[in-house]
Every structure is written in structure tokens, then in C-alpha cells.
Amino acid sequence: MAVPGVASVRRYRSVVPLRTLQVHIPYVTVARTAEQLGGARIDYERMAAAVASGDPLVEHTLRSLGAAGEGDDLYAESAATFLAVHVLTRGLRPPEESRPGAEGPWVHKAVAMMRDRLGGPLTVADVAAEVGFSVYHFIRVFKDATGQTPHRYLTRLRVEEAQRLLRADGLSVAQIATRCGFGSPGSLSTAFLRHTGVRPSAYRDQ
Structure with missing residues (x-):
């Protein structure tokens, strides 16, 4: 994997003709994926190191791209998104200073x-949108801040x-x-x- 902004040289030696496949993932795809994963800062060197020794999923995806042909733009776009998610998840760590405090x-x-919405339908996505976070990021930082997942916290409020x-x-x-x-x-x-350890009817009787 090449690191953006850093020149790289690849040398190959073979006794038979070589066929290569280069995949360039648009920056906008990488940036959008990072935002959906919680707005983590992209560490390209760490990304490259994460797959330097080989990655079966990346290799399989690249091989499937070569077999798909040049005309399947939808397939290529989906593969680019998948590769961005896979590599970012392996190669990035959200900076600790960017995590909201408790x-x-x-x-x-x-x-x-x-x-406010104890009695009505409420999803984690609803709450995440209210505070301006992606669902993935919200679940993680909410648990860091409260010690519970949003779903468990909401259930506890409803039980109370x-x-x-x-x-x-x-x-x-x-x-x-x-x-x-x-x-x-x-x-x-x-x-x-x-x-609580008891049923509602038993709680009422107590």
C-alpha cells in the first residue's frame, strides 16, 4: 500500500511476464469512511504497515476486481468502500484527545x-444524530463516559x-x-x- 504524499518505488524481478493490478481509492471515499468510523485521524503509515505482510481479504478483493472486468463501476465502487473500511479499521486508532469527556x-x-422519550420508540441512531455523532462513535464514547451501552442505559432509565x-x-x-x-x-x-432481581408484580407487593 502506498502512503499518500510519499514517493514509493516498486521493483519486480521475474523470468515470466508479469501482470499487475493497481487500485486507487478516492480520497473522498477514505475521508467519508473515517468520518463514519468516528472521525478518526488517518495515519497512513500505520495503514500501510498493517497490510505490509499480506492481508487475505485485501488480496481476495483485488483478485475479484481483476476478474470483474472494466465495465462494472458499481462493483468497483462497492469494493473501494469495503477496502477503505477494512484498512481503516485495522490501521487507525481514534486520537484520545478527540474523545468527548464524561x-x-x-x-x-x-x-x-x-x-424525554422513554415512552416512545427511540433508536441509538436517533440519539447519535441528536448529539452529532455517527452511531459507531456514539456507542463507543457513550460507554466510555457512562460505563454502559446506550441501549442498556436507556433500558435502565425505563426500568427506573x-x-x-x-x-x-x-x-x-x-x-x-x-x-x-x-x-x-x-x-x-x-x-x-x-x-432489579424481581418481577414487577413482586416489586409492587414489596
Whole structure:
């Protein structure tokens, strides 16, 4: 793999004719992929070193490109995206200084959104978009900041709200499940047991 901006020389020696295949991945593809992986700074030297000793996936993809012919632009574009993801994932490490801290306002914004939408459908992608992160980056830094994945954190908030409603003793378990964003009383019961060690009905009796 060539390092952008650094001249490279390749020498080959063979007693039979050689056939080579060069693949140039557009910079915009690499930059877009890095952003989707969390906005990591690209370390081209590390990327090159990661595949210098050979990489079966890269080799297989390049061979398949040679077999696909020149006319299949869609195949080539898909392969370029795959190669960018594969090499970046192996060769890059997000800089520690770029990770938001646990006290950053994005954490409070994400948790506030979870609390506001406890009773409705809410995906990790929704929360990630709210704080301006890719899903991959958000999951990683949220766990770094809180010690829990976004899904587990949201489930815990919903269970805590269910506990509050159960103590009020004015709603059925089915009604509480709906108000807390669970698809069914069974889903609430399973999550409640995992987080508290008892079923909702037993918790209410206590």
C-alpha cells in the first residue's frame, strides 16, 4: 500500500511476464469512511504497515476486481468502500484527545433525550444524530463516559420509571409497560427482573 504524499518505488524481478493490478481509492471515499468510523485521524503509515505482510481479504478483493472486468463501476465502487473500511479499521486508532469527556454537554443532551422519550420508540441512531455523532462513535464514547451501552442505559432509565409508577400503584403492569416504552408486559418483566432481581408484580407487593 502506498502512503499518500510519499514517493514509493516498486521493483519486480521475474523470468515470466508479469501482470499487475493497481487500485486507487478516492480520497473522498477514505475521508467519508473515517468520518463514519468516528472521525478518526488517518495515519497512513500505520495503514500501510498493517497490510505490509499480506492481508487475505485485501488480496481476495483485488483478485475479484481483476476478474470483474472494466465495465462494472458499481462493483468497483462497492469494493473501494469495503477496502477503505477494512484498512481503516485495522490501521487507525481514534486520537484520545478527540474523545468527548464524561462531563461533556453531549452526554447530558443524550440522556435528556432518552428521558424525554422513554415512552416512545427511540433508536441509538436517533440519539447519535441528536448529539452529532455517527452511531459507531456514539456507542463507543457513550460507554466510555457512562460505563454502559446506550441501549442498556436507556433500558435502565425505563426500568427506573417503571419502578416509580409501580410504587404509585395506579396503573396495571400492561399500562406501565406501554408508558415506559416496552413492547409488552413480558418485555417489561424480563428487563425489570434483569435490572432489579424481581418481577414487577413482586416489586409492587414489596
